[in-house]
Amino acid sequence: MGSRMGPNSDLNMAMSFKDALSRLENSRVKSTRPLIPPQILQEDLPLTLLAAHTVLQGRVEVENILKGDDDRLLVVVGPCSVHNTEAAMEYAKLLKAYADNARQDLLIVMRVYFEKPRTTVGWKASFLLTEACGLHARYCSTLQNSVCLLAASSSTPSRHSTPPILVSWGAIGARTTESQVHRELTSALSMPTGFKNSTDGSVGIAIDACRAARSGHVFLSVGKEGLSSIIETEGNPFVHIILRGGASGPNFAAEFVRDAGAKLKKADVAQKIMIDCSHGNSQKQHQKQKEVAEDIARQLESEDTSSLIMGVMIESNLVEGRQDIPTTGVASLRYGQSVTDACISWETTVPVLDRLREGVRGRRLLTRKAALA
């Protein structure tokens, strides 16, 4: 015989209004920690004129590649995620030296992902600490001062992770490419931005994202004063898709690039495609990135898809592979190795970049032959 269940049998009607209010408001929030408003962070940034020039120059060069005015290949390369700024800075110096030497053929932008989207749960980022946000900003500013172009991912629709003023190229990930919030955010961004295909492999969703982001929007967000605001945007004309594979398998081969190009044309979206060598295209086997890059280089040299490919993404770090963050904390982590996706090592990355340079030169030969034909 259970107790008689009435409409309010499980609610203590004697509770005070204050208790009721506390139960009504976010009863599952463990803590709330206000952050420095982005405007204040930006004022404190050691941003120099050199760094500002670096960011702006990077944006213009990516835009020129998207417009077809620059025949180089955009290569976004670097760690899957940044958890140790010293190691990332060491990587940046290696990359900068290579980038200066390869400027004729490749526009190299370093991946600097302080925040990570996860399929379910896992290490997402260190930005939960106020200090980390300042650290991120100072790190990025130092990077720019070292004249290294910087890419970032906007997984968290806020200005509190990597300040947009420090970013030359941005990406919206496979898990958020369908998010209206991220599409609206991108319509406000000043830098060219790529949309990954969705995790199930749908390219159409990324194309819809481009069409949404290049339009103006009015939406609720957080302004750089750190206040909830109604933001009105003009739209971002420099958006493109990124083929990263997915549950349906890899999509880097020429047949998929050709199909994506046709879909882009039908949707009246720029037929400029970046191919991600990692994620669904390497099927989470980091060494497979070499094979993907080889296929891309071959397409650049010989396939009808050559003119569709404007960029490549590679997950690369000082040390190959990945590691879990031990319960004992970050002190025992292996220096220079990813704590999220496995990456290829810097030593492996150099010949991959060299091969992509050959692909770009091969494409130039194709273009010259076509012009003479």
Ligand SMILES: O=C[C@H](O)[C@H](O)COP(=O)(O)O
């Ligand atoms: O880099 C992309 C994702 O952040 C990463 O692949 C994590 O994916 P997972 O959450 O499925 O491990």
Ligand SMILES: C=C(OP(=O)(O)O)C(=O)O
């Ligand atoms: C999160 C990333 O990729 P994706 O969204 O394609 O999983 C990434 O490039 O770090």
